[in-house]
Amino acid sequence: MTDVATPGDAPPIVIIGGKGGVGKTTVAAATALTLADAGRRTLVLSTDPAHSLGDALASRLADRPKRVAPRLWAAEPDADAAVRARVGQVTDDAYAALPRKIMPAVQRHLETASNAPGMTESALNDVFIEYLERVPRDWDHLVVDSAPTGHLLRMLELPALLTPWVRGLARQRERAVDADRFATGVLGTADEADDPLLARLHARRRRLEGAADRLRTEATVHLVVLARHMVLAESARAATSLTSAGFVLGDAVLNQSPSESDSTWHELAREQLGVPGVVELAAADSEPIGPERLRALGVALTEGGFPRGDHRTSTTNR
Ligand SMILES: Nc1ncnc2c1ncn2[C@@H]1O[C@H](COP(=O)(O)OP(=O)(O)O)[C@@H](O)[C@H]1O
Ligand SMILES: [Mg+2]
16 A cells, blocks of 8 residues: 555544535545545445435445445445434433323424424434444544535534433433432432433433534534535535534535636635635546546545644544
């Protein structure tokens, strides 16, 4: 592996975002291949319900990670299964904390919610969090081929948004346990040791808090853009929202970049997105499908220093 360019200090979690059709899947697959070629155990995960990662890698992918190259695994999680798992989880949490008599109403609400817009994306987020927890134990890097911009912010913010809900349920449960203890003459307030259901809610709260924290300290979001004003405008809005929500933006990719002599778009992208750097990726002669063609793009990205993050903690472990 001597002549393979090495991907600098890539952060553990690399999230590829951007408007529809700009090349997210292509960049995610190429980046993941390069990381794996450089000796890192890498999982590339599609969280776009309209999966196309398998098309890019020219491999039939499934719900569970499949090995597609040395040290590289890829997965296209089953969105329907993810929605069912999420509804099951929320129902279990509610059962743990809320009075039995309101459960039928909660159940009806959840059934409606499972068909609501955005549910699929947010359920795929739960899957993402599960894999995030397996880094660095099972993989050195997790590369995410994400859904188009609008969904990305919602997806990343979800663990932080869910935490108050789970915390609220835990408080409800504490009150119920306290009331029981009072009735039986036990003094003091309830804690996790007294009640397995309370312990479960607190465990879930800690997981969500941990994920929300890791998303802000170990992940970088890399926006892929094209030399188009509409693409830059949408990505600039996404960049602002992501930054104000506490996420770290890494280098952006200017895909299918215009001629090398014209640096206008490069500068424009850096300015409008407020990113540490912009890496240009030329248009390939033929559609970059399959590991060999993707590798050529991956090497070009790596030579541009991608996926470097401007990360507060990226220097601590790699
Ligand atoms: N640098 C590139 N050169 C040539 N074709 C590209 C390049 N990047 C992406 N493509 C092609 O553009 C199309 C859209 O890319 P894709 O990665 O699926 O975008 P997204 O995931 O953002 O929707 C695909 O056909 C892909 O093969
Ligand atoms: Mg895609």
